[in-house]
Amino acid sequence: MTNSAGDLSGNFDAAVIGGGVMGCATALHLARGGMRVALVERGGLCTEASGRNAGTLTPMFPAPFLVPYAQRGMEMWKTAPQWLGRGIGYQARGGLELAFTEAEVAGLESEMGERVRAGAPIRIMDIEEARRIEPSVSAKARRAAFCPIDGFIESNAGGRAFRSALLGDGVTVLDQTEVLSIERRAGAFALATGAGNLGAGRVVLAAGAWIPKMAAWLGLDLPITVRIHQMVVSERLAPLLRVVVRIFGRGSFKQAVNGSMLLGTVLHWISAADREADEIDRVALIRRMAWAVRNGCEAIPGLAGARVLRTWTGLEAYAPDNLPVIGPLPGMDDAFVIGCQRSGFTCGPFMGRLLADLILGRQPELPIAHPVFDPGRLLAMRPDANSTTARALS
Numbered sequence: 001m002t003n004s005a006g007d008l009s010g011n012f013d014a015a016v017i018g019g020g021v022m023g024c025a026t027a028l029h030l031a032r033g034g035m036r037v038a039l040v041e042r043g044g045l046c047t048e049a050s051g052r053n054a055g056t057l058t059p060m061f062p063a064p065f066l067v068p069y070a071q072r073g074m075e076m077w078k079t080a081p082q083w084l085g086r087g088i089g090y091q092a093r094g095g096l097e098l099a100f101t102e103a104e105v106a107g108l109e110s111e112m113g114e115r116v117r118a119g120a121p122i123r124i125m126d127i128e129e130a131r132r133i134e135p136s137v138s139a140k141a142r143r144a145a146f147c148p149i150d151g152f153i154e155s156n157a158g159g160r161a162f163r164s165a166l167l168g169d170g171v172t173v174l175d176q177t178e179v180l181s182i183e184r185r186a187g188a189f190a191l192a193t194g195a196g197n198l199g200a201g202r203v204v205l206a207a208g209a210w211i212p213k214m215a216a217w218l219g220l221d222l223p224i225t226v227r228i229h230q231m232v233v234s235e236r237l238a239p240l241l242r243v244v245v246r247i248f249g250r251g252s253f254k255q256a257v258n259g260s261m262l263l264g265t266v267l268h269w270i271s272a273a274d275r276e277a278d279e280i281d282r283v284a285l286i287r288r289m290a291w292a293v294r295n296g297c298e299a300i301p302g303l304a305g306a307r308v309l310r311t312w313t314g315l316e317a318y319a320p321d322n323l324p325v326i327g328p329l330p331g332m333d334d335a336f337v338i339g340c341q342r343s344g345f346t347c348g349p350f351m352g353r354l355l356a357d358l359i360l361g362r363q364p365e366l367p368i369a370h371p372v373f374d375p376g377r378l379l380a381m382r383p384d385a386n387s388t389t390a391r392a393l394s
Contacts, residue, residue, distance in 0.1 A: 015200035020050035023206030025352025045159035052314030055155035061343035095150025209273035330376035
């Protein structure tokens, strides 16, 4: 994509740094609320974590208290033609999560029970019932959870849709543009970018794994860690899966419209986003790819013999407590952050809208100025790669 800088003269009401789903949604709704907005993204819109995932939409991943947020996010993706101007290949398929071991069964029943109590339409069932829903899954699984509203969209199409909507609502889109520094000057913010300097009355850090680097420019040390996730894509296959399939704690599997099978898993942690090239373990990447393929064949025996065509990685940001970081930056007026959202793709458009409402002084549909989201809580934490949270996500 080419840069759509437009006029950088004068001050913007808000500058959003990071063109993933949450950054784009925040910028779009700020503009629709009457603000002059600049969105700055070092690559293409929705091409980092927001475009390097399988596009899964589910209330089965987020923490239980986030289930209502996930459901509203899913509804926004479903109705994208109305608010975004075009659809993004929304597929309502339903989703099955399988448990093969006793430990997986216990974890599945506990976690899904919490989400049911939070309002998610999930049913725990035996494998015979699960196989009536999806005959392709293995009869060796012991238990399953089914969510009829699960689905997915074409995540790599999100950037094009957001770009059109943002430009249509007057947002100055600076993609392929790196932010070099942020300074607080005379009650506003000065941003140095590869396209020139710009000023903004407010700034929103929505750059995912790069949030700690940008917060440091403003004098804040946020203990946000970075996880590598991995996608594996097979050759095109005859129709095999009708629903999204996951193995509890191991990965997800879905068949795209073109027949390719998408396998998602987790690789490992690195110290900082800018160190990806140095710290990613290529041997571990290959081993994890093989592990994901074995898991896929265990869950869906019909995958055996399918060829892997390619794999890629993406960077995800996590707070030490594995909860979202959304709201005002501590001790700093008119500076905000949005990120670290597990299942952020599902919730992303709704969270961006909520943050925009907060900045615009509107009453959000669901609470967003909440201690659970408060970025200030991070100041008492430190990143710990050996923590229980990190081990659980590895």
